[in-house]
Amino acid sequence: MFCNSEEWSALSKRLPTVYNGAGLGDRSMNVRGALLLLTILAAGFWIRTLPSAKDGSALAKWWPWERSPVVTLYFSDGAHLFPVSRRIPATHDLPHAALQALLDGPPPGSGLKRPIPQGARIRSVAVSHGIARVDLSETAPGSAAEAEAAYAAMVYTMTRLPGVTSVAVTVDGKAVIADARRMPLLYYASPNGLVGVPSGANSPRESIAKYMAGPADPTVTGVPHDVRLVNYAYDDAAGLVSLDFSYTESVRTLALEKPHIMRSVLLGIVASLTEIPGVQAVRIDFEGHSRLGLGECSDLLRTPQPRPQLLNDERLLGA
Numbered sequence: 001m002f003c004n005s006e007e008w009s010a011l012s013k014r015l016p017t018v019y020n021g022a023g024l025g026d027r028s029m030n031v032r033g034a035l036l037l038l039t040i041l042a043a044g045f046w047i048r049t050l051p052s053a054k055d056g057s058a059l060a061k062w063w064p065w066e067r068s069p070v071v072t073l074y075f076s077d078g079a080h081l082f083p084v085s086r087r088i089p090a091t092h093d094l095p096h097a098a099l100q101a102l103l104d105g106p107p108p109g110s111g112l113k114r115p116i117p118q119g120a121r122i123r124s125v126a127v128s129h130g131i132a133r134v135d136l137s138e139t140a141p142g143s144a145a146e147a148e149a150a151y152a153a154m155v156y157t158m159t160r161l162p163g164v165t166s167v168a169v170t171v172d173g174k175a176v177i178a179d180a181r182r183m184p185l186l187y188y189a190s191p192n193g194l195v196g197v198p199s200g201a202n203s204p205r206e207s208i209a210k211y212m213a214g215p216a217d218p219t220v221t222g223v224p225h226d227v228r229l230v231n232y233a234y235d236d237a238a239g240l241v242s243l244d245f246s247y248t249e250s251v252r253t254l255a256l257e258k259p260h261i262m263r264s265v266l267l268g269i270v271a272s273l274t275e276i277p278g279v280q281a282v283r284i285d286f287e288g289h290s291r292l293g294l295g296e297c298s299d300l301l302r303t304p305q306p307r308p309q310l311l312n313d314e315r316l317l318g319a
Helices: 005-014 024-049 056-062 094-104 144-158 204-212 249-257 259-273
Strands: 070-076 081-087 122-128 131-136 166-171 174-181 185-190 193-198 229-235 240-245 281-286
Touching: 070 094, 070 144, 081 144, 094 122, 094 144, 131 144, 144 166, 144 174, 185 204, 185 259, 193 259, 204 229, 204 240, 204 259, 249 259, 259 281
Parallel strands: 131 166, 240 281
Antiparallel strands: 070 081, 081 193, 122 131, 166 174, 185 193, 229 240
């Protein structure tokens, strides 16, 4: 499409001679034409140097914003795990960058708490055979409860990264956690966003049963208590869970009066079930109703929904 070196040489011989004794106006037109042709040819050579569109890693070097990853960081709202989705700069060491983002703490004004003590530093992070091995500086949580919250935040954050299935933590080289794995979470709606509650569920059927039993904390919301699961199906090959709930007056009222909470409930169901290995998407129905309330949640109904890319978008917290 563009000229090679031989073609360039041939074309250069055919370029107009700028100072050929013609008038000033002719010379100006010749100069502009020559510069335009040179610009087009130079652009062609530059485009040839760009990486192939099939080479995603190479493209990231030219356009890093195309590969700027989103990580989900698990902070605390004082009572529950609170996931926060944060976009971080493109990096060749995502595990280190994600852990550093967790150590940096929650967004200002969000009201969330930092689970890992301020001052803790990363000594090293390495991923091998699915295990993220983290070594931190000596600064460590004080009480047993604080230590448990800090390590849980690390495990939940790191195991959402591609290729990480468990986490081992050392402090100044001394082991404190060995091969800790993620326990599936149930996500309920709170006034500030989705919160995570460990469920211990081992299957999608068990997960939705625990979800419908309702949260123990009355300040967070799941499906209304009068809602029943009319039909459940799991296509193991497709990784698709299909749920048909009863449409009750409580559902209609929640959708009309608190549409943002109703939407969070539906997203929480999808996020909860896709915590189970093998589940790729969830289809939610309410006895054939294509809308709830005034229809704010219609896009989440009756079609397969993959795991939400953003759980509590950081840009919206405290807004």
